[in-house]
Amino acid sequence: MIVGEQKDLNEIIDMLGDDFDSLLIAGCGTCVTVSMAGGEKEVEALAEILNMHYKNIGRDVKIETATVKRQCDFEFLDELEEQVKRNDLTLSLACGVGVQQLVERYPDKIFLPGLNTTFYGATTDTGEWSERCIGCGNCVLDQYFGICPIARCSKSLLNGPCGGSQDGKCEVDPEIDCVWELIYNRAKKLGKLDELTKLEPPKDWSTYRDGGPRKLINEEVYND
Amino acid sequence: MYDLVFIGDSIESPNMNTLSIKPELLVKSRGEIGNFNISYKNTVEDSQLNKIKTSNIIINLDTEKEKLIEDTLSFEEDLISKKDDLAKNEYILFVQDYLKTSPAIMSKFGLEKAITLNKELEKSQIYYFYRSMRFIDENDRLFEEARRNGIIFLKYEPEGLIISDDNKLTYKREDIELEFNNQIIMAPGIKANNYINRVARIFNLEMGPDGFLQPENVYLTPTYTGKRGIYVLGGSRGITASSNFEEELEFTLNEIAISLENIEPVVSDERVVDDQKCILCYTCYRVCPHGAVERDEELNSMKINQLACQGCNACISNCPANAISIVNEEEKEIKQGLHVLMRENSAQTSFDKLNQDKFSDLNVETIPCSSSIRKKELYTYLQEPENRLLILGCYEESCKHINGDKRGEQIVDEVKRTLEKLNMNKDRIAFKRISPRMAEDLDQYLSNWKEGLS
Numbered sequence: 224m225i226v227g228e229q230k231d232l233n234e235i236i237d238m239l240g241d242d243f244d245s246l247l248i249a250g251c252g253t254c255v256t257v258s259m260a261g262g263e264k265e266v267e268a269l270a271e272i273l274n275m276h277y278k279n280i281g282r283d284v285k286i287e288t289a290t291v292k293r294q295c296d297f298e299f300l301d302e303l304e305e306q307v308k309r310n311d312l313t314l315s316l317a318c319g320v321g322v323q324q325l326v327e328r329y330p331d332k333i334f335l336p337g338l339n340t341t342f343y344g345a346t347t348d349t350g351e352w353s354e355r356c357i358g359c360g361n362c363v364l365d366q367y368f369g370i371c372p373i374a375r376c377s378k379s380l381l382n383g384p385c386g387g388s389q390d391g392k393c394e395v396d397p398e399i400d401c402v403w404e405l406i407y408n409r410a411k412k413l414g415k416l417d418e419l420t421k422l423e424p425p426k427d428w429s430t431y432r433d434g435g436p437r438k439l440i441n442e443e444v445y446n447d
Numbered sequence: 448m449y450d451l452v453f454i455g456d457s458i459e460s461p462n463m464n465t466l467s468i469k470p471e472l473l474v475k476s477r478g479e480i481g482n483f484n485i486s487y488k489n490t491v492e493d494s495q496l497n498k499i500k501t502s503n504i505i506i507n508l509d510t511e512k513e514k515l516i517e518d519t520l521s522f523e524e525d526l527i528s529k530k531d532d533l534a535k536n537e538y539i540l541f542v543q544d545y546l547k548t549s550p551a552i553m554s555k556f557g558l559e560k561a562i563t564l565n566k567e568l569e570k571s572q573i574y575y576f577y578r579s580m581r582f583i584d585e586n587d588r589l590f591e592e593a594r595r596n597g598i599i600f601l602k603y604e605p606e607g608l609i610i611s612d613d614n615k616l617t618y619k620r621e622d623i624e625l626e627f628n629n630q631i632i633m634a635p636g637i638k639a640n641n642y643i644n645r646v647a648r649i650f651n652l653e654m655g656p657d658g659f660l661q662p663e664n665v666y667l668t669p670t671y672t673g674k675r676g677i678y679v680l681g682g683s684r685g686i687t688a689s690s691n692f693e694e695e696l697e698f699t700l701n702e703i704a705i706s707l708e709n710i711e712p713v714v715s716d717e718r719v720v721d722d723q724k725c726i727l728c729y730t731c732y733r734v735c736p737h738g739a740v741e742r743d744e745e746l747n748s749m750k751i752n753q754l755a756c757q758g759c760n761a762c763i764s765n766c767p768a769n770a771i772s773i774v775n776e777e778e779k780e781i782k783q784g785l786h787v788l789m790r791e792n793s794a795q796t797s798f799d800k801l802n803q804d805k806f807s808d809l810n811v812e813t814i815p816c817s818s819s820i821r822k823k824e825l826y827t828y829l830q831e832p833e834n835r836l837l838i839l840g841c842y843e844e845s846c847k848h849i850n851g852d853k854r855g856e857q858i859v860d861e862v863k864r865t866l867e868k869l870n871m872n873k874d875r876i877a878f879k880r881i882s883p884r885m886a887e888d889l890d891q892y893l894s895n896w897k898e899g900l901s
Contacts, residue, residue: 232868257728262767271826349733
């Protein structure tokens with residue numbers, strides 16, 4: 224799931240600027256709803272916050288809200304047509320994908336991002352999400368007993384921990400588990416420690432961002 | 448349909464149709480009091496699931512006992528059979544409360560064993576080291592008898608007693624310093640059952656301190672969990688639980704017998720999940736302190752079990768998709784001025800004792816729990832600059848909804864942070880804990896708050 228967090232309130236206010244009289248706050252009802260950043264509840268709360276702010280500084284701003292199932296599919300964005308058109312600005316609380324889809328669907332309008340799209344993650348506690356994948360385009364989980372050193376090692380090391388691994392924690396932040404400690408312990412538990420002695424050659428990053436923006440075509444359904 | 452299912456050891460329960468399931472064989476639980484659907488396996492390797500229904504559940508798991516120091520004996524062992532070996536020692540050293548305070552039942556075992564051994568071993572002197580002697584059953588009589596019989600009791604502070612790797616015991620106090628190299632008999636370390644997390648996850652129960660099943664809360668005594676129809680007995684509940692096992696069992700079986708006659712919902716107004724809006728994020732499932740939410744596998748949406756629901760509304764205020772609502776809930780009228788959202792029973796009981804005329808200018812609203820406050824509504828109240836808002840919640844550990852007060856305070860803190868960011872006075876919203884017996888404090892606090900003083 225894509226995890227997002229709402230931008231700092233003052234950053235949002237600065238980004239919106241002074242040159243508008245009406246605003247649509249558009250939520251997204253899938254990933255960022257789960258991470259409690261851009262679903263209907265957050266959209267409506269932000270509308271009240273901004274109303275309160277603009278009233279406080281003596282500005283007359285009309286704010287509308289709408290939340291669609293997913294902003295990353297045009298079909299859902301069609302539902303927003305009237306609202307997008309009648310407002311000066313749209314603040315999208317979707318991930319970066321949703322904001323760009325809106326731009327593509329309504330090229331004459333201005334869309335601003337209300338969220339920082341943070342990572343692909345899992346819910347690891349109530350109100351806590353943790354990064355588990357970076358979408359490198361060439362999954363190696365089979366070699367590391369299902370724990371990803373690319374996403375979860377601060378240096379994405381593939382052949383064991385660095386010298387900054389102390390007491391199972393990463394030198395970058397003591398809150399971060401050293402993924403190599405996790406991989407080692409799991410291998411030990413599975414009785415497969417010897418498999419970790421295999422040397423992994425440098426990773427081919429062309430399937431990741433290094434190969435440029437990626438596109439995926441499924442021949443089975445693609446409309447050529 | 449069983450009346451009662453034990454997770455762990457079964458206990459004789461007259462007039463009840465019961466079944467016992469080992470915790471490692473439990474797979475799934477759905478439903479609520481009066482109608483739990485349980486799936487379990489016959490053996491760990493088995494892939495076949497048995498499905499049964501039960502009205503009630505008692506979780507009755509033993510604690511895990513661990514030897515704190517190698518090559519020591521335990522209070523729980525048969526020491527008499529080892530008396531010939533023990534007799535070779537000039538001193539016999541009983542130690543309880545090592546690393547952590549031992550429960551009263553361990554004092555009982557220790558005292559009984561020390562007295563018996565003292566009679567058997569004429570030439571050995573018994574020392575009994577303890578940090579606090581706890582009394583149940585006949586412990587006070589045993590303690591007195593032991594001292595009368597010549598057992599020497601030495602109380603120690605945590606740092607005052609050290610057992611080295613080679614089992615040398617040193618005891619230090621201001622006036623005494625002793626060193627022994629003799630047989631040590633210790634109260635075992637006690638920790639929660641290895642399967643307790645699995646059981647908590649399957650029943651969606653809140654965990655308490657030290658990994659046991661019962662959070663510290665006045666509403667959960669003696670054997671309640673947050674979830675109606677599920678009880679915790681003995682070692683599932685904590686290290687001291689076994690001390691009053693018989694009384695607690697009697698209470699629990701009596702509660703179950705009453706529920707078998709008739710079960711009524713706790714709340715009259717129904718909470719429903721809009722299956723078109725629900726995104727199955729499981730937030731409601733995670734925040735519900737009563738395990739009242741589960742997935743409706745037919746609708747593929749979450750649902751709220753009405754008998755399990757205790758009406759705190761934490762699910763409603765936390766649902767990120769705004770998918771949960773109260774059936775036929777009236778829309779609130781936002782009045783201007785000073786608003787007080789008051790937790791029913793606790794703060795409200797105190798408020799009812801006050802001179803109402805003094806506070807007639809406040810807009811007072813009763814809420815079922817401070818976790819029921821909704822962020823959006825709080826901002827709506829605060830739209831007008833002269834409006835201020837006070838939320839009166841419960842004290843921790845006396846919150847009927849387990850952690851509702853904490854959730855309510857978290858929401859208020861979030862609103863305060865927002866007000867601060869907007870350069871507005873964050874004290875326009877306040878959270879205060881009030882118990883039913885704090886009428887005087889509330890009078891003072893409300894009078895100050897009205898005047899804008901914190």
